[in-house]
Amino acid sequence: MARVWVYDRIQSKKYRDAVAKAKAAKRKPPNRYLVMYYDKTGKQRSESVPTRARADLRVAELSSALLTGTYTDPVVAKVKFAEVAEKWLESRTRIKPSTWWKYRGLLDNHVLPEWGNVALNAIEREDVALWVARLLKPTEEDGSNLSPSTARLAFRVLSMVLEWCVPRRLAVNPARGVELPVVPEADHVYLTYEQVEALAAAAGELRTKYKRPTAAAAVNRALILFLAYTGVRWGEAAALRVRNVDLDNRRVRIVATLYEIKGGQVEGLPKSGKPRTVPLPASLVDELRPLIAGRGPEDRVFTTSRGKPLRKANWRRREFLPALRKAGLDVDGFTPHKLRHTAASLAIAAGADVKVVQSMLGHADASITLNVYGHLFPDRLDEVASTLDARRRAVLEARQNGPEAA
Template structure:
């Protein structure tokens, strides 16, 4: 027995009666053609078609999808994007809370207002492309006023939800292939040894308008030097415990980080969920010693004058920015995160290879390290060619 066939309802009593009722009421008669088929579970299903041609096209489509295993139950496909987005987000137990809430915000502010009520089959690639373009438009022009990076993030969340619906509810992801806005290259800011020292000294000498040391003046110098020479992320340094610092071996174990969700500080695994060990230069030993000597291993290395944990925004605005100004560093775009880039640039200049740098910075793989810092590695093409030339000459002369 064929799995898909077309049934003409014209000569059935039920259809003729329905057609007469429709004619009396001045309505269009019901669809004459019915496509009958057994789905993958062996259940008899049917769909109506207005014309013979449409019925034949649907039969061909069903035969192909049932044969290839790509058949999707129309009932399953007709669910809204909003319903699937909520299920998708609920299933993402693998995400850090900060990432989960970031996705929550992108869904609520940009994805669901446009796509939430639409059934999955109604979402088309060209409409997604228009939506991405509108995200970039200014609010005065009816857009969302997002930059290229945020627009890409919003698109990525939509694409992940749609990916999650393939193949059970969608045959393909309509978001794939949409051209995305070009993300401008990040501004590279790398401090020299002298600039790092100026910044650290200025940060350690900060005073309030009442001529008292600022809340973090006592730890600022050590913190800035640590960030600039080890490549720790700011949250990793802020969450560093005394017991994780071994000054005898000059090692720091990076096992946790601070992050904030809705203004509340949390502690979790470092980015990528990977712990690591980093080395510290010898000159940092006497700088860090006063901050860890005779202290409980569970205490934070860096705290405010009142013993509170550091908060990223407060420290950046009140301490770091003030230190940049006091040090008279004329470097546009200088942020605490640029100290991590500085650590990478100084390490490369000191001869660190890409694998060492990857381990130092805690990147997922060396490819990520090269993507970010590849331009800093020296061009050694001539050096390699010269060695090959020398080795060839020695080999042929032997």
């Protein structure tokens, strides 16, 4: 028996009676043809179509899909996007909690409001492209006024859910090939040694309106110096424990980071997913020693005056920004994370190569380091060309003067 065939329902008395009844009631009669087929599981299915031409076309489509393995069940393809999005998110068990909640937020705020009630097989590529464009438009133009980077993230979540549906529910991902907004290159700000020292000093001298030290004043100086001279991420510094600091060998082992999720803190692996060791400048040993002295190995190095873990948003607002103003460093958009950029720029200026900077910052690949900091590495093209030229001239001169001269 053929796997896909056409059945003419006119052969059935039941169908002829249904047609006559519909005509008497001046209603549209039921479709005459059934496209019959066995799906991938061997289950017999059927689809009704009005004309023989449409039936033959559907036979060709189904035959090709079943032969090439691209067949999708039309029933499961009609499910609403919101239903499969929840299943997709539930299946993300190997990602960090912070990433899971980021996906949750993007779905709830940007993806589901647009696509939640839409059937999977009704999502078209051009509609996705228009949605991306609306994400970028100002709110007064009925847009979402998102930045290009956030719009790309929202699109990525939509695309990942749709890709997850291929091939069982969708033959292809309709989001593939959609043109995305260009993210402008970040304008990094790098502090000088003098500015780092001024910021650290100001942070350590912060006082409340009652002239008492702020909650983190006792650790601010060492924390800012640590961030600016090691390139450690803020969450990694906040998670650092005494047992991972080796002052004698000037090494710090980064094994964890703190994520802030729904008002709480969760400790997890560093962003790269792997621990790493970073060098500690000798001048920082004396800065860190008082914070470690008399502490247990599981105690955190950087805490509030009450021994509580630092919270990034609170520390930035109550400690970091006031210290910037106090130090006279009114740099627009300067955040604690940009101390990491500062560390990279100072290391490169000190002669560190790409692999050293990659290792220090914990980048998964050297290409990431080059993409972000490539412009900081000195242009040595002329130096290389001059060296090549000098060595070639030496060989040519030796050949001209003969073996004795060489």
